Amino acid sequence: MLGSIIWILLAGFFAGQMARRLQAPALVGMVLAGIALGPHAGNLLSPGVLESADSLRTIAVMVILMKAGLGLDREKLAQQGSVALRLGFLPAAGEAIAVALAAIWLFQFDIATGLLLGCVLGAESPAVIVPGMLRLKSLGWGVKKGIPDAILTGSTLSDVLLLLVFSLLLAFLSQGAAAGMTLPGGILLSPVQLLPVQVIAQIVLGILLGWVTARLLGLLLARQSWNAVQDVLVAAAVALGLVVLAGNFPIFSGYLAVMATGFFLIELNAPLARRLRGGFDSLWVIAEIVLFVLMGTSIQLTILAEQLLVGLLVLAIGTLIGRSLGWYLATLGSNWSWKERLFLLPGNSAKATVQAAIGAIPLAQGIDGGETILALAALSILITAPLGAWAIPTFAPRLLERGEVDPTKVSVSRSVVLLAAVDTSSLAKPVLTKVAELARRSDAKVVVLHVLRDEDATSVESLRDQTQRLLADIRHRFVTASGSVPEAILRAAQDYRAAEIVMGKRGHRSLNEALVGSISQAVLEASPLPVVVVEADSMAEPRP
Template identity: 25%
Template sequence: MLYLIVGLVLLGIGSNFAGKIFEKIKLPSLLGMILLGMILGPGIFNLIPEIIIRYSSFIKDMALITVLFIGGLGISLNQIKKIGKPAILLSSVPAILEGFTVGFLSMKFLNFTFIQGGILGFIIAAVSPAVLIPAMVNLIMEKRGEEKAIPQLLLVGASADDTIAITLFTTFISLYFSKVSENNISIFQQILNIPISIFISIIVGIILGKISKIFLEKIKNIYLKTIFIFLLCLSMRQIEKIYHIDLYNSLLSIMILGFYIRNFCGDGYKEILEKLNKIWKIGKLYLFSLVGMAINPNVIGNYFYIGILILSISLTVRSIGVLISLIGTELNYKERIFCVIAYLPKATVQSAKAGIPLEMGIVGGEIMQGLAILSVIVTAPIGAILIEATKKKLLEQKREEAII
């Protein structure tokens, strides 16, 4: 345990230092943290102790649930009324269009079957919560895009986007093995799982919000309140991962829990927000560096150029999907362009799912792993840089008192 603690302290110091260096050269600090993790991780120099790698998923979860709950605290009821329909479209249209685009391109350029292409397509199609959510939380803090609830729109859309992409990924894997074993599965039932999963996740968040309200009213110490909320969120995440619940997205439930507490539990949420912001300042050092450790550039192999071509086309189609989702909204052309940019980064899902097809013995699994990792290496830095570089030019800053 001492070895783990010392290793984490050193990693945190190194991650903070790398972030500061990138800030000095006018680049997002998260890029320095990701790069540090990639260099020190198994993909390059392999200098990270095995015990940290073993606990990396749990540590990333702690950081991710913190920033996602903070994001939920940044959404008001009035904003939900503004973003309802476009958030639903953003959660589905871009991911579905991109996933099937990658699938069809894989058939042409990689000689994949449609099912193999679908597996790869819906690994790549998910937007990265690790990159997008912290960026949107920063925008809420800066009051940029608040008048039209743009950060909140992207937060809600991205949370459900992952559910759709992962569900379709597992659906295509099921189709692959059903074909191999000549067993029939219900595609309709698999697709129906998507709205059911989103609905169940929202209901769980609301129910836990009602329960939390009772406890928060009884607990007087702000530190105990914060610990209670943190442990509740962590429990939701671990239950999903341990029991592999297909019809439940803990990340969406956590954001809904934050939304409920912000809107129905009085002004006490502000104190919780203040404490969680302090936790996030430390948590982000580990979230981004550990995401970097999962990136292995060596697996890209001989598919770099064809991968760049596929990604260029698929991201173009994804961007069209974002613009389609925003039809009928009050957003001007600058704000729509920003939404397109914010939906580019990939990291978390791709790093976690890239190796699964290969591990399961799916034909072409090594190619899928390489292209999924390539999508992270290309889009995570480009997306993060563009979000930071364009936010002041494309989004107006609200002058009134901050919402949170």
């Protein structure tokens, strides 16, 4: 199993990087790596890992849904009113019905088996949609009208609906009839009559349990002096416990409870939510590889080839007719423009996670047409997952408006660059020591700038060696410039997009007296960035 895990991580990572270099989504390379490693091709993974695939996928989906919850914006959801709720039901229902009718026509399925296929193909993939929507939020696309938030919420609700219907149909087809419920007075409710009650119960109890969990996590973690890694460890274990609990007591949606936990954590304790957001971002780096590589291992290429053309036709009917009609009805009466409605086609169509999880179940339970269902589930992953991962960032700038980013709701990643301006005097050492301290705190890169004046080459080379010695554990570069020193410093800060400037001053006089007419004073007066001024024999003093 250890060898298999090494294969999954390394092959998935490098295949994803190669896909990125070819301007394709990383998940394309990861899925192809899974196909190559899986039992239908290279057969390089141990049976134990393949048997654990469902559990590993569950962990990965938990991570991505926690990320989604920690990125939701309550104000934007309230602004959209019922649009998010309608997106959670109408597109999925429309696609499932359209796929069912197409399956009855093309495969001669009965109504129940056709709807079973519709539930498999109609579910949306959080593994593709959540990272895509969170990236759009971090860049500001569609945030003014809360479009990414509506899509995130709608996709989760639609999966709740379709998974419930799928389990109902599977029980009916495998047992001949599904058990209903007898109410007091001898009233018998059929499974179809129970379905609305089950959907409402799963959603309401899932949200309620998410709120309770968020409260408990907030109280527990706020009272401890744990670091961010320990906080994420506890939160991830609790979130996974919700999913496991839902499997044993299927009266609520575990995935919805996880997403609701993240959402309520923002409202109850924003600093804690921000720490957890960064941790779950790091967990997703590994979870993404595991999820998509194992997804590839489940794809049977031989069965896929037999159903290729007719499968593409079924997918097209489901998306372009059934789902499109659902999108139109879901956004009817909203403030979305026609371009924003059109964005739902690339933004809300990707399929991967649910299809990989349930696509093989009908075949395993001996349902007629199970091989066809599995083949179309695999085809939907190979076609829509990479297409959706590519289309979301490609079409967002063309179809959505750009608004102001709210850093309290998403992780806005930025590479921090610090500019250290040094000369060949004794001030160089304290300046380099201070910039090294700041860089280690923020994992920043450092640009060390020396403006050439009348020094000899030996002095400059000595300064370069000193820089290498004091910044040995920090990503840095040593650059030189010529001309006016203040202008060169400000120009370098702009060229390298520095966040702060660190430079030195001489003497023990007051700062204002010492800097009158000096290089430091000129930089302080002209710089739009914070400037940290370092004295040779004192601590740094930040200046605005």
